[in-house]
Amino acid sequence: MGLNSFARTLARQMDYFSRSPQDSIQNVRGEISQVKDVMVQNIERVLERNDRIEILIDKSNSLNNAAFAFRKRSTALKRKYWWRNQKLVALVVFAVVVFVYLLVASACGFPTLSKCRS
Helix, strand or coil, rough: HHHHHHHHHHHHHHHHHHHHHHHHHHHHCCCCCCHHHHHHHHHHHHHHHHHHHHHHHHHHHHHHHHHHHHHHHHCCCCCCCHHHHHHHHHHHHHHHHHEEEHHHHHHCCCCCCCEEEE
């Protein structure tokens, strides 16, 4: 009984120690695989984020260029309408001067203004 019992205990111990390191190695390999998968996912997310950031930078540069072009066109348009307004004011002033002249000339004798020269 003592030898049989020892043989069984020895067999159990040999079985335990021959399986146990293998199980822990498999566990470590599984954990390493999980960590590797998480790292790959994180790297993919960072790359996607980088792509989105680059797209955002391109869009902001495009918007900046459009704003600059708009500012130039609006300044040119403002200048154009300012000159148009100045021309209109000059025309109105000229028309008022001509009207006043015609009014005075009609009262004083039109061609020579002889009635007003006394």
